[in-house]
Amino acid sequence: MDAPPDFFDDPVAATYDDDTTDEFSAATIAAAVDALAALAGTGSALELAIGTGRIAVPLAERGVPVVGIDLSSAMVARLRAKRDDIPVTIGDIATTRVTGSFSLVYLVFNTIMNLTTQAAQVACFATAAAHLEPGGTLVIECMVPELRSLPPGATVVPFHVSDERYGFDEYDVAQQGLVSHHLALVDGAWTRASIPFRYVWPAELDLMAEMAGMRLRDRWSGWDRSPFTSESTSHVSVWERYAGPA
């Protein structure tokens, strides 16, 4: 598997935690940490794509030992500036193995979609399972693909419009791909970043979990653990490892 590109370089990492969207609110982070700490129990946690530690730092502060994997040295440098006692391995979450066995592996904020092939997403589930104790859980937080918002022939769904920021997702339905376009006014100049993703349905993730020896235990529509319904726009899914990885 080729090394994936790193879209989270120094300029992105420098402002990552300044985001004011809901994912960065104290309430959302507290709800995520509550749910993850309950699942970790007295064990340890591995965060796939740990980034700047948006979730890992408060989870560690809750007393859960956390380690991480991430591709981006720039993002991890930001984490280290907050706390230098969270071990992080620089590598690809599809294939990287770390030492240890965990009661919880988690991958949040749509990041399973950063793996842009089905093979890489399947490999990521195998990687998660390889790190889990029997009975341990994998948690993934991900959006539900917004195909219901696309009229026939259309390809673009806006997800943010404000004076200083525009964001829209461009879907390629035939390839199950999307590109997220971000335009932002920074110091008086417009910047653009376009990041490729592979969107994925909950049912396909269940199949990947099954292939790796895990079965669905819970699916919520968010960190408040409210029920997942036909109208849910995102899901937090919890799979339990019941067998050795395939």
Ligand SMILES: C[S@@+](CC[C@H](N)C(=O)[O-])C[C@H]1O[C@@H](n2cnc3c(N)ncnc32)[C@H](O)[C@@H]1O
């Ligand atoms: C949206 S950020 C999420 C960071 C953190 N988990 C959070 O919730 O704030 C996505 C992260 O995934 C990392 N990433 C993307 N693709 C990756 C890959 N194939 N292997 C490892 N890390 C990856 C990026 O470097 C970045 O830190």
